[in-house]
Amino acid sequence: MNLKTLYAVLLGSTMSVASLSAQRIHQTLEKDWRFTRADDPASMRLDFNDRKWESVRVPHDWAIYGPFSFDNDKQHLAITQDGQKEAMEHAGRTGGLPFVGVGWYRRSLELPSDLSGKRVKLIFDGAMSQARVYVNGQEVGYWPYGYNSFYLDITPYVHAGGKNVVAVRLENKHESSRWYPGAGLYRNVHLEITNDIHIAHWGNQVQTPIIEEEYARVEVRTVVRNLSTLGQGEIDVITSLIDPSGRVVYKTGASGYFSQHNRDSVYRGHLIAPKPKLWDIKQPHLYKYAIELRQGDKLLDSDTTTFGIRSIKMVQNEGFYLNGRKVKFQGVCLHHDQGPLGAVVNEASYRRQIRIMQDMGVNAIRTSHNMPAPEFVRLCDEMGMMVMAESFDSWRIPKVPNGYNLYWDDWYEKDLVNLLHQFRNSPSVVMWCIGNEVSEQWHPDGSKRAYTLQNICHREDPTRPVTNGMDSPLSVIKNGMAAVMEVPGFNYRPHLYDTAHRVLPQGFILGSETASTLSSRGVYKFPVERKSMAKYPDHQASSYDVEHCGWSNLPEDDWIRHDDLPWAMGEFIWTGFDYIGEPTPYYSDWPSHSSLFGAVDLAGIPKDRFYLYRSHWNKEASTLHILPHWTWPGREGQVTPIFVYTSYPEAELFINGKSQGKLKKDPSIGIDATENDEDKKNFTRQKRYRLMWLNTKYEPGVVQVVAYGKDGRSAEIKEIRTAGKPDRLELVVDRREIKADGKDIAFVTVRLVDKDGNLIPNDQRLINFKVKGAGRFRAAASGNPASLDLFHEPQHHLFSGMLTALVESGERAGEITFTASAKGVKSASITIRTK
Numbered sequence: 001m002n003l004k005t006l007y008a009v010l011l012g013s014t015m016s017v018a019s020l021s022a023q024r025i026h027q028t029l030e031k032d033w034r035f036t037r038a039d040d041p042a043s044m045r046l047d048f049n050d051r052k053w054e055s056v057r058v059p060h061d062w063a064i065y066g067p068f069s070f071d072n073d074k075q076h077l078a079i080t081q082d083g084q085k086e087a088m089e090h091a092g093r094t095g096g097l098p099f100v101g102v103g104w105y106r107r108s109l110e111l112p113s114d115l116s117g118k119r120v121k122l123i124f125d126g127a128m129s130q131a132r133v134y135v136n137g138q139e140v141g142y143w144p145y146g147y148n149s150f151y152l153d154i155t156p157y158v159h160a161g162g163k164n165v166v167a168v169r170l171e172n173k174h175e176s177s178r179w180y181p182g183a184g185l186y187r188n189v190h191l192e193i194t195n196d197i198h199i200a201h202w203g204n205q206v207q208t209p210i211i212e213e214e215y216a217r218v219e220v221r222t223v224v225r226n227l228s229t230l231g232q233g234e235i236d237v238i239t240s241l242i243d244p245s246g247r248v249v250y251k252t253g254a255s256g257y258f259s260q261h262n263r264d265s266v267y268r269g270h271l272i273a274p275k276p277k278l279w280d281i282k283q284p285h286l287y288k289y290a291i292e293l294r295q296g297d298k299l300l301d302s303d304t305t306t307f308g309i310r311s312i313k314m315v316q317n318e319g320f321y322l323n324g325r326k327v328k329f330q331g332v333c334l335h336h337d338q339g340p341l342g343a344v345v346n347e348a349s350y351r352r353q354i355r356i357m358q359d360m361g362v363n364a365i366r367t368s369h370n371m372p373a374p375e376f377v378r379l380c381d382e383m384g385m386m387v388m389a390e391s392f393d394s395w396r397i398p399k400v401p402n403g404y405n406l407y408w409d410d411w412y413e414k415d416l417v418n419l420l421h422q423f424r425n426s427p428s429v430v431m432w433c434i435g436n437e438v439s440e441q442w443h444p445d446g447s448k449r450a451y452t453l454q455n456i457c458h459r460e461d462p463t464r465p466v467t468n469g470m471d472s473p474l475s476v477i478k479n480g481m482a483a484v485m486e487v488p489g490f491n492y493r494p495h496l497y498d499t500a501h502r503v504l505p506q507g508f509i510l511g512s513e514t515a516s517t518l519s520s521r522g523v524y525k526f527p528v529e530r531k532s533m534a535k536y537p538d539h540q541a542s543s544y545d546v547e548h549c550g551w552s553n554l555p556e557d558d559w560i561r562h563d564d565l566p567w568a569m570g571e572f573i574w575t576g577f578d579y580i581g582e583p584t585p586y587y588s589d590w591p592s593h594s595s596l597f598g599a600v601d602l603a604g605i606p607k608d609r610f611y612l613y614r615s616h617w618n619k620e621a622s623t624l625h626i627l628p629h630w631t632w633p634g635r636e637g638q639v640t641p642i643f644v645y646t647s648y649p650e651a652e653l654f655i656n657g658k659s660q661g662k663l664k665k666d667p668s669i670g671i672d673a674t675e676n677d678e679d680k681k682n683f684t685r686q687k688r689y690r691l692m693w694l695n696t697k698y699e700p701g702v703v704q705v706v707a708y709g710k711d712g713r714s715a716e717i718k719e720i721r722t723a724g725k726p727d728r729l730e731l732v733v734d735r736r737e738i739k740a741d742g743k744d745i746a747f748v749t750v751r752l753v754d755k756d757g758n759l760i761p762n763d764q765r766l767i768n769f770k771v772k773g774a775g776r777f778r779a780a781a782s783g784n785p786a787s788l789d790l791f792h793e794p795q796h797h798l799f800s801g802m803l804t805a806l807v808e809s810g811e812r813a814g815e816i817t818f819t820a821s822a823k824g825v826k827s828a829s830i831t832i833r834t835k
């Protein structure tokens with residue numbers, strides 16, 4: 001039920017619906033912005049002429065359009081976390097994109113002619129970074145941290161009925177980030193007008209302390225803000241509870257009051273949800289809490305808050321429980337960037353990302369290492385994905401010279417509080433994370449600082465546990481930081497979990513960051529050997545999933561612990577998707593400029609590793625995946641191992657009809673016996689989870705795998721074939737119908753295939769895109785971490801035979817025709833409807 005219908009239900013015909021909903025005006029400021037990278041201080045002025053500036057739509061990332069350059073934010077330093085002792089050149093660390101420097105945005109605000117008794121607010125979901133906001137020439141606020149949401153009361157600066165202009169100056173410093181941060185108004189900006197007696201921003205808090213089968217008790221707390229000239233007064237407070245089907249299931253009327261001028265008062269109430277439907281990763285039921293403040297006949301304000309009824313708890317020696325059921329985190333760390341879209345918020349892109357992760361079997365996302373966009377958390381609420389919401393990558397001691405350390409003293413509490421207030425009603429958020437591998441791990445004040453931050457979390461939200469991603473278990477055991485944390489979160493070093501569990505009081509360990517396995521989609525290196533920090537002339541890593549960083553490991557090194565140790569709470573792998581920046585281990589190896597960590601590449605195309613995780617994590621669907629591809633001209637007769645990632649326990653492999661033998665996963669392989677170099681080299685742990693035919697020889701033809709179920713009967717068959725000559729392009733679109741709202745996106749996978757539809761696995765040819773009709777070309781990406789193709793140009797090289805093109809809707813309903821073409825092969829077209 002929408003708000004208007006709700007009012008109609010609650011209040012019958014006593015008041016018109018239109019006048020009620022007019023109490024709060026909300027507008028997302030997307031269109032009509034002007035933008036420049038010239039830094040003229042006069043840009044703040046009301047009468048400044050910005051007609052020559054670029055017209056842009058917000059969310060907007062000024063840096064994603066490139067060009068890429070070795071010189072963009074070239075950092076000369078030692079990454080001490082990665083074990084570097086001497087300063088060296090890091091060219092692609094932050095993506096090689098031009099985000100450093102100043103950008104200005106301007107836009108006019110249309111305001112009602114009468115604003116008496118009203119308050120006007122601007123809300124920024126995130127502005128990268130050091131936002132200085134001006135209204136009609138006057139500075140109205142400053143917010144340095146680019147990842148946080150903040151709001152500004154601009155009432156004293158606006159002209160009711162007159163011309164109003166907002167101008168925003170942003171500035172990103174050199175050496176301020178460890179990855180691509182994006183630039184500009186990359187998240188939404190909103191205008192909100194309320195009465196001067198109103199519900200404070202993020203002023204509603206909902207908790208569900210009692211959850212029984214028959215009922216749940218819903219405790220609500222609403223902050224009423226009086227910015228009028230009136231002294232204290234009485235109000236009627238009407239609250240209602242709306243169940244997931246849209247029915248009002250509980251309603252209360254109470255009297256409350258507002259405090260004197262410039263003060264807040266708090267309304268507390270209790271509601272009952274009969275036979276509650278729980279929010280769960282299996283089915284994410286959502287409730288709404290609606291509140292109205294009335295004075296006699298006058299509606300002062302109204303608001304609705306979406307929340308969920310669900311319980312979480314941590315049990316010593318057992319771990320994490322959701323709704324009374326033990327759940328291990330099958331989590332991924334995700335950066336905020338959306339690959340070819342840069343940092344901009346886009347719902348279609350988020351939705352696709354969450355869907356792909358859910359298909360992999362992921363049940364939780366860590367928003368590493370900063371505050372997520374509100375759209376992202378809302379989608380996690382709606383789609384049943386748990387979230388670990390993070391705040392900082394560094395505290396007071398810097399990791400990069402111009403990082404958050406510059407703002408720490410004045411801002412950490414404000415930043416943390418905004419995160420907590422913004423998301424504390426979201427059922428998907430099950431844990432707060434106060435930091436990532438902060439340098440305070442080695443500082444005597446480390447535990448004190450962690451304690452302070454954790455206490456702020458508990459003060460603002462007593463319902464969720466707090467963790468901290470720590471990568472130096474021995475130092476944080478020593479300086480007390482690990483013992484202070486409600487949930488000790490360890491990054492990497494799973495071999496120290498046991499030691500930590502023995503000496504720490506909590507009785508459980510979270511793998512807050514794990515794996516950092518490296519691979520490039522469709523690239524295979526021979527011989528197949530486990531390697532640390534391996535580099536190759538092509539700037540890629542092997543997709544046999546046997547390579548990792550100096551501090552990290554292979555997926556199985558984590559699984560074996562989370563499977564066998566009851567108190568190991570599960571993990572958040574680094575990372576679900578590739579992201580821009582951090583091309584480890586290619587630190588100084590331009591043009592490497594995006595990561596190789598993802599189970600899914602920057603184009604959103606699964607790597608082999610996606611299927612490895614899927615085979616272990618996704619219990620709802622079967623997985624049977626063969627690697628590598630089988631087109632190796634020149635490798636005839638050479639050892640070319642074949643791996644099968646499967647949810648089945650056993651399989652038999654055939655090359656051109658000849659059996660290569662049956663292999664069975666070996667569940668008896670344990671942790672301790674395999675914690676040595678020999679077993680690492682021999683892939684012993686892998687044999688518990690993957691099927692590996694290590695001595696197969698290449699001959700062109702067909703590779704077939706027959707999987708057997710637990711009952712020993714053949715259950716599924718898969719084949720891959722040697723590809724012939726490149727013949728045509730093939731297109732697969734994720735959605736054939738998208739919204740005609742000017743921002744919805746269809747993701748088209750472009751594949752180069754032979755005449756029988758086999759992927760040409762090593763082709764890198766240039767693809768041209770044409771979009772006609774009711775939409776436009778938006779961007780493309782191939783997943784090649786060393787490609788300098790610009791994302792927004794309507795041509796892009798394939799990587800391992802594939803890429804993804806993004807097609808954006810216009811605002812008129814109709815049909816979009818997308819065509820991909822390339823030299824020497826047949827082109828392909830697809831139509832997408834917009835509605």
Ligand code: GAL
Binds near residue numbers: 437584
């Ligand atoms: C971790 C860090 C991540 C990323 C990762 C790469 O130490 O928390 O942000 O840098 O290493 O392996």
